[in-house]
Amino acid sequence: MRKKFLVIGAIALSTASLLTFTACSSSAVSASLYSTWFNRIEYTGIQQGIEGQIEELAYDISFTEGSGSNNYSVYVPDEYDGTEGPYQMTTKFYVKTYDWSDPEKAAEDILTDENTSVPEYGLGDIPVLPDDYVVEATSERVYVYTIEYTVPMTYVYTDESLGEITRWNTHYSVCYFRPVRDSLQPVFSYEYVLSSTPVDPNYLYEGSLCTFSYQNTVYYNYDCTECVTTYEEVPVEDELYTKRDDGYDTKTTTTDLTESKNELFDNSSVYTVMRALNYYTASSFTADIFIPLENNFSTYTISGSVSTALSASSDSQKKMLTALANGGYFDDTQAVSSDDEGDDDDDDDDDDDETGVSESDGGNENEPDGEITLPSNIYYSKVSLELSADLSGPSQEVWYAAQNGEESMKRQNYTRSTMLYVSIPFAYSLGSMEFTLSDVLSVFNENEPQNS
Numbered sequence: 001m002r003k004k005f006l007v008i009g010a011i012a013l014s015t016a017s018l019l020t021f022t023a024c025s026s027s028a029v030s031a032s033l034y035s036t037w038f039n040r041i042e043y044t045g046i047q048q049g050i051e052g053q054i055e056e057l058a059y060d061i062s063f064t065e066g067s068g069s070n071n072y073s074v075y076v077p078d079e080y081d082g083t084e085g086p087y088q089m090t091t092k093f094y095v096k097t098y099d100w101s102d103p104e105k106a107a108e109d110i111l112t113d114e115n116t117s118v119p120e121y122g123l124g125d126i127p128v129l130p131d132d133y134v135v136e137a138t139s140e141r142v143y144v145y146t147i148e149y150t151v152p153m154t155y156v157y158t159d160e161s162l163g164e165i166t167r168w169n170t171h172y173s174v175c176y177f178r179p180v181r182d183s184l185q186p187v188f189s190y191e192y193v194l195s196s197t198p199v200d201p202n203y204l205y206e207g208s209l210c211t212f213s214y215q216n217t218v219y220y221n222y223d224c225t226e227c228v229t230t231y232e233e234v235p236v237e238d239e240l241y242t243k244r245d246d247g248y249d250t251k252t253t254t255t256d257l258t259e260s261k262n263e264l265f266d267n268s269s270v271y272t273v274m275r276a277l278n279y280y281t282a283s284s285f286t287a288d289i290f291i292p293l294e295n296n297f298s299t300y301t302i303s304g305s306v307s308t309a310l311s312a313s314s315d316s317q318k319k320m321l322t323a324l325a326n327g328g329y330f331d332d333t334q335a336v337s338s339d340d341e342g343d344d345d346d347d348d349d350d351d352d353d354e355t356g357v358s359e360s361d362g363g364n365e366n367e368p369d370g371e372i373t374l375p376s377n378i379y380y381s382k383v384s385l386e387l388s389a390d391l392s393g394p395s396q397e398v399w400y401a402a403q404n405g406e407e408s409m410k411r412q413n414y415t416r417s418t419m420l421y422v423s424i425p426f427a428y429s430l431g432s433m434e435f436t437l438s439d440v441l442s443v444f445n446e447n448e449p450q451n452s
Contacts, residue, residue: 216232271398
């Protein structure tokens, strides 16, 4: 069965598409952020002793068709160019030292980092730190967050006699940013986008599908009052390849960030910002998010809901619970059998052919015969991202693992507020791309927390 979805916009699966434009009215509220990826969330610095450790998570990619209609269709093929689905997104989160004192070394450290894939994408190289941003004899420990996925998309022409055409769509991003005590302030970001998309959202005719391939590199100055963005075309051997932005190959833009009236974040770190919210009460705040492709920031409202229990009776939620159980992200004194049913939530559809998960070995070591013991005390909080502007449309929805009660979370944050699910809607009610946690590949294993 084909997994259909429809695509609109110039960049179908780019970082920019992670930000969904929606009407919203809210006064600016300063963010109350926590280090929710650690066991003790109230430590605002970066814990000592976690260098060399990495949190790596995998998410299955699927699509839910919306209620909208147009005159062509797009679907994710089960197999393309020798690669079979399901296709996945992976994220990595870790700590490293960023050197402000040497422009060449700053870029070299990024390119040679074994945990990032910058040299494997785009041009395989990046600009160096601007001389004006150099701070002598200064380095600092920062967080690094990466997102990576490649998925094929098959486009069916409006005139079906013309057949269909398939192209790879790739997104890779990395962001360096400061700890919670510095409001997760960005230091550096990079993104590579390869995307094929119709130029007309309503029709797909011969010659109207274009392939875009580019990379953006952003350096922020030490005070985060300015940044320099370098946009570079990355030519690909594809007859559909089309240059963007009046055909230039490279463009460097300096952006003044002092006009930002809220806390400022980079687009590539948004999921970590949303993860850092308070999940035991409903909360929201207004943030300015810098979008490299636009060389500017836009104001968004990030809102978190109260927690709801995950249920093993829902196939997609069972997949999340299984991943958390295998990763050790729950209090196993309250674990229950995977056959038990919790409180189902009808916000999450059960698509058996899309999100079913089989029992696997490697679960709780106390569970006989390799069956997975799922926790009964894992909750999730829905967090939305909405543009504060006079526009309308759906908001992006992200689920994070949570615990029931403030004191429980502060005492021992055993879920680490792991991102469980992402739904990215497209305009015109065409549907949404969905990412469901399927595997916890590695986790932070910090000692008794200490600020640095």
